[in-house]
Each structure stands twice: as C-alpha cells, then as structure tokens.
Amino acid sequence: MTNKKNWPLWEVFIRSKNGLSHKHAGSLHAADAEMAIENARDVYTRRSEGVSIWVVESRYITASSPNQAESLFDPADDKVYRHPTFYNLPDEVKHI
C-alpha cells in the first residue's frame, strides 16, 4: 500500500457512426489515456455502439455554472427575428 493515489476520472465521448458527432456516454477511472480508451471500449461499446472514442480527464473540462444559466442564456430569449417564422411572406411564394 505504498502508492495510495487513485486512478483519475475520465469523461468518455462516443461517435456511434460516421457522420454523427461524438456524444457524452459517461465516465470511468483509468491510469492514463490509453487505458481510458480501452476501458471505454469495454464499458460503453460492448454491442458495437461506437466507431470512435474520445476521452478527456474530467478535471480539464470547464463547465458553465447552473447558477448563471439565466444570465448566460437569456440574451437569446428575446430574439425572435433569428427564427424563419418571424418573416411574413405570402403563401404564393414557393420554395422559401
């Protein structure tokens, strides 16, 4: 029991097939990146759920704070003109 240091936590992102983005699948512990990829394969792709894996140590992720979610996101709330339905065109105009 000399080295009491535990394996760090990694976040796992899986691309389920080419053409789709990587998506967060979950987390796991591993000693290094290589082992994290191997463990991710065993834990998250046992039924061919992936064609590509990204892993990143959890401590390197910077997340927005839920307490500031409102001030962070509400600038988008009053900008209806960013949506196509804001613009009035007559029905006769097609393919637009």
Place this chain on the structure above:
Amino acid sequence: MDPKQKALAEQFQARIDADEKIEPKDWMPDAYRKTLIRQISQHAHSEVVGMLPEGNWVTRAPSLRRKVALLAKIQDEAGHGLYLYGAAETLGIDREELLEELHTGKAKYSSIFNYPSLSWADMGAIGWLVDGAAIMNQVMLTRTSYGPYARAMVRICKEESFHQRQGYEILLTLCRGTEAQKQMAQDSLNRWWWPSLMMFGPSDEASTHTQQSMDWRIKRKTNDELRQQFVDATVPQADFLGLTVPDPDLKWNEARGHYDFGEIDWAEFWNVVKGNGPCNRQRMQARIKAHEEGAWVREAAMAYAEKRQKRQEERKAAVA
C-alpha cells in the same frame, strides 16, 4: 430553515414537480443528495456482488453456447456496476469511499445475492426472476429525477432484456427435458420465488423512505406496486414452463385484475438484510479478497502512467 434555503428548496421542488431533471451541479437539498448516494451506490454494489452467484457456474455451463451467454451477462453486470458508480460519483463521493462502505458493511446491496446458486437451473431462475425483478425496478428508474441516474438506467435496461431471456431459455430447455431436469427447474423456482419477491423491499406500510422518494420523483412507483406488476407478468411465464409457483395463496383475482399472492416471510427478509443470510459472509469475503488482490495492479498501472508522463515532460523540456 433560513429564508434563502427555503426559497431554494421550494424552487427545487417546483422543478421536480414540473418533471425537470436535476443535473450534478444544480442546487439540491442535502437529503436528496444523500438519498441518491445511498440508493445509487446500493444499486451499484448489487450489480457487482450479483456477479458472484453466477460466476459459480461459468466453468460448469453445459455447453459453449450457455457459457458465452453467461459470461456476457456477467460482464454486463460489471458494466452496470460501473455506470452506477459513475452516476454516484457525480454527487461528490469517490469510488474508493463507495467501495469502503461496501466492504465495511456500511452500505447494503440486494439481499437476493446472499442466497446460494446450487444447481445449473439456478442460472435460469436468476436470469428469469432476479433480472426480471430488477428490470421492473429499472424501467421505472429510467424516469427518475436525477439525470445521470436516469441515463445509466436507460443503458442498463437496453442490456437487461437478454439477461432475462437467456435465463428463461435455460429453464424452458430443462422443462422440455427429462423428468429429472424438470424437477431441477421446479426446485430452483421453489428456492428463488420468495427471495425474488423480497427484492422489491419492505411493504409500503413498513417502508420508511418511500413517500419522500416519491415526492422527489426518485421512485415513481411504490415497492408493492412493482411487486404486483412482477407477479402479474411472471406467473403466466411459470405456467408456460409447466412449473408450479410455490405459493398456495396465489390465484387470479378477476375483480382486481391482478394476482393475489401470499404473505412474504418478513422475518426472513430482515434477517438476511441484517447479514444473517446463507451467504452474506462468503460474498463479502470474496469481494474484499478480489479488491485486495487487485491492489498491486491498480498501483502498478498508476506508477507506470506517472513514469511515462514524467518522461514525456522531460523530453519536451529537453527539446525546448
């Protein structure tokens, strides 16, 4: 409670009532966090300890087909344990603490795994009944209010249905076999039926956590509701096998639209929960042994990773 805490608590409950999911960094009452850590870790431990009674039969599986299926099932259970430990860790407890709580007996796991697996038919009964009961509970939990727990449950439920089917197929084969094989299947059902009903936990009147867990939408059905659902689904499956459910009080109640069934032996239930089941000690010994014997591997892997990292940094420094 100070007014600020009270306002936060009210906001929290309003989010729950609106069926919003709670995510790791969101504010949550301490008791909600504690309840989740207890329940998710207990669930994770059950997946892990649950591998032991099945591991007992891997080398004695009657064919290669049965053996690969059983191995794949057991490997899935290890995965389930990992998803759940991961979900628990998002609440601010670490893996080492979770395992410590299991090994010291502070944390519980499902009592069903304290019963011995005595015959090959038990691999059938465990898949059919034990995984079947777990599925009832887990399908409900895909809608639980804590996001990471709900997501783990979705993955788990996708994987579980093969577990139950492979178990039922084992029993079906035995029941279509010789008289002795059918007898073995019946004996297995006789031993696993009642402990499987106990998996849903104490009755609603005796359950101390149910109401709060329902209010927080951690649970969405009570123990007794799930138990009834399990009995209703499972009895026709036993009939199809031609096996007799070991309960003289079991009968279809036309008026209720459900099966009536006999009283669970709650003394046995609490006795096993308190650690006096047939295999409690054995299971914990096996877990602790595996954990301790794996310590050098974990340490060596960490030391190797650190050494490699250091070397890489030295190389970078030399180039610079």
